[in-house]
Amino acid sequence: MPKITAVGDGFAPLAMTGGEAAFEPVRHYPLAAPAREQLGAGLRVTFGDPYAIYYRPLADAIVIIRVLHGARDAAIAGRGGFEA
Numbered sequence: 001m002p003k004i005t006a007v008g009d010g011f012a013p014l015a016m017t018g019g020e021a022a023f024e025p026v027r028h029y030p031l032a033a034p035a036r037e038q039l040g041a042g043l044r045v046t047f048g049d050p051y052a053i054y055y056r057p058l059a060d061a062i063v064i065i066r067v068l069h070g071a072r073d074a075a076i077a078g079r080g081g082f083e084a
Helices: 012-017 019-028 070-078
Strands: 003-006 044-048 051-057 061-069
Touching (some): 061 070
Antiparallel strands (some): 044 051
């Protein structure tokens, strides 16, 4: 099973709220979540109420790029996304 890593404080909102359990299915099936190529190369998103969790699956790890409150998710897409 790949390890979970985070860029900056990407995992902090989940850890503070106990929401890391919502990310557990991604550990087993990292390519099952929808791709978000328009926001960044190789980027995928999964949701753990109320968060949108953007991550990039690698061969040996899953890198959490950003964790955003769901209300901010659409605003990011409207601004052209982000790259990390």
